[in-house]
Amino acid sequence: MDTRKHIEVCFTPGEYDYYKDEYEIVVVIDVLRATSAICAAFAHGVKSIIPVATIEEASEYQAKGFLVGAERKGQIVEGFDFGNSPYSYMKEELKGQDVVLSTTNGTKALDIAKDAEIVVVGSLLNLQCLSEWLEVQDKNVLCLCSGWQDKFNLEDTICAGAICEYLLGSGKFQSDEDSSIAAKYLYLSAKDNYFGYLKSSSHRRRLKNLNLNEDIKYCLTPNQHDVIPILRNGKLVQI
């Protein structure tokens, strides 16, 4: 009997229902930019992040005095403290704070996955550290890509493919789904030059139009932070 655990990939939150019940760990990925911003925040001393799916919830927290980030379609929502630029989360005033975050795709994916046994946050920034941790958990792992407005996106898939490649290489994991195989292939073509590979990616182009090149470079530079954000009682904290 094959006792290896599964590492699989779900391309969009909309498909999560077809996958969910077989995995103890869900890794939520939104490379540009929500889960990258979350990793950056913990690396720079933020105490916790409360992900909320809607702007209404974000406003309620703001009314209670929380620092609140809210982003839709790549831009800061009017009236909020910041969006989902990783650089916004490196400020001195955020150290030790509980921060609230609502984004177009990433926090929705966190919301959809919240009933899984373990929900962690993945990005290229914490790729190595997260993969090593996943390797020793002895649990089935699903990478849930946040996508872009319910559609497939390339950068989340490549990040998921990198996690697949690492865990399959350990010999402790197997992949059955075609989505996982495709993610791995896409990662292998992309790994030597994320920036070049993703230059035609729709979301990257969209952010470029918003002059967010610095953010993109930061988010596509792997292994900058040894952090693993994990969801506990509705709050992301460091593991």
Next chain:
Amino acid sequence: MDTRKHIEVCFTPGEYDYYKDEYEIVVVIDVLRATSAICAAFAHGVKSIIPVATIEEASEYQAKGFLVGAERKGQIVEGFDFGNSPYSYMKEELKGQDVVLSTTNGTKALDIAKDAEIVVVGSLLNLQCLSEWLEVQDKNVLCLCSGWQDKFNLEDTICAGAICEYLLGSGKFQSDEDSSIAAKYLYLSAKDNYFGYLKSSSHRRRLKNLNLNEDIKYCLTPNQHDVIPILRNGKLVQI
């Protein structure tokens, strides 16, 4: 202004709603095996194919005296004349006939796409012939992959990627969606050896277990037939 038309890829029928309204032509793809069987049928003289989504509809046609193919999960449904093996559609008795077909994924995708202006059937078997035809239509094209039980599959995506590569190469088309870019990348890695590339594909493995290796080889051998099945008044006919 960029006047090029769009060639894009939708990975699963479940995501079709996010794409549909912008494309005049939808190419329905189910390489293993529905749309391959449909191409084989027309190449061997079948007059028309009536795709039906449910077994109930298939039974109603059978009661009226039609020859009916019905497949679920790779096997012929009990009581029907054949399943979706391309070889079933090469028989003398089917020449000139109207045939009814219901399959796990492919005919569902045809059903979902039926309100598009033009619906045609794609497979590796008619790749070149279909691509050349699409090139001169001056319309936006969406490749709708049938997937496997609502999930992504590799062989349909690679076929869609081949169509993208051809049309983008003509200079008359552009792709914006990340799914289209990924499909093209996957096709480029696969094109020299479909069989080897797809050896780890879940659906291929599933068919192999059912001893359908001959079917798989046939379906993965490109450009065997110069046919373009098109949907007209609920019936597939040759263009």
